[in-house]
Amino acid sequence: MLIALIGGLLALYLYAIKPNSPSKKNLKPFLGRYYAHRGLFDNSSDAPENSLNAISLAVEQGYGVEFDVRITRDKILVVIHDNRLQRAAGMNKLVTEMTFDELREITLFHSQEEIPTLHDVLNLVDGRVPIIVELKQDGGGDTTICDVVSPVLDDYNGDYMVESFNPVLMIWYKKNRPSVIRGQLSTNHLKEGKKGLLLNLSLQYLLFNFLVKPDFIAYNHIYGNNLSLFINTRLFGITTVAYTLKSQKELDRNRTRFDILIFDSFIPE
Structure with a gap:
């Protein structure tokens, strides 16, 4: 009886964490290069994170780029990591509560760089390097950003894939854009102080994979010994x-553990 119960729970766990079949999508265009996190940035320079200057520098050096997309109050797609503008611009306001015209009056990290739109970034990259687009929606089931971003990316001619910490957004992509490469982002949410034990354990251990069916998993390398990540890699063969790797030492240590490496704060050898 006990053995049957344990076997049933194990089967349920493996079902929950199983990703999409690796043969379903072609990820080869994304392999074989490093990805600059938010561009090749220095927040004390004229090329701060997620700025056109930082992204341009990364593209010119042949790096792929991973960047963040949020939506304004008037449903304009902008490239910025934080929802609250305190760190990037010294303002205690939320991106989602501001119009695009209001955001255009802000410069990033004491530079002359403005917050770019997704259109700005796509036009700049222009298919020269692959990009990883992280969709930012801070909790909940609102998928408005997917409705707005998907037609923009549909018209982009370069190689791109989408990812998010929020599985609801990737479930939307599975249903509405099944051919687009989608990824589940995760980390040790509890150690990073996130509230909600059950939800964060589920996210941390990839228990929504059966709904998302991700084509790749992006994981905080510091917690790369996660059991579900290990099983996804070794048993299911997912990419x-x-x-984010912040030194050559970290990059070298993870080179054989992960298929794609995202870096910042140094230039890879």
Whole structure:
């Protein structure tokens, strides 16, 4: 009886964490290069994170680029990591509560760089390097950003894939854009102080994979010994992405553990 119960729970766990079949999508265009996290940035320079200057520098050096997309109050797609503008611009306001015209009056990290739109970034990259687009929606089931971003990316001619910490957004992509390469982002949410034990354990251990069916998993390399990540890699053969490597030592240590490497704060050798 006990053995049957354990076997049933194990089967349920493996079902829950199983990703999409590796043969379903072609990820080869994304392999074989490093990815600059938010561009090749220095927040004390004229090329701060997620700025056109930082992304241009990365593209010119042949790096792929991973960047963040949020939506404004008037449903304009902008490239910025934080929802609250305190760190990037010294303002205690939310991107989602501001119009695009209001955001256009802001410069990033004491530079002259403005917050770019997704259109700005796509026009700049222009298919020269592959990109990883992280969709930012801070909790909940609102998928408005998917409705707005998907037609924009549909018209983009370069190689791109989408990812998010929020599985609801990737479930939307599975249903509405099944051919687009989608990825589940995760980390040790509890150690990073996220509230909600059950939800964060489920996210941390990839228990929504049966709904998302991700084509790749992007995981905080610091917690790369996660059991579900290990099983996804070794048993299911999914493509894995390491974020964010901040030294050559970290890059070298993770080179054989992950398929795709995202870096910042140094230039890879």
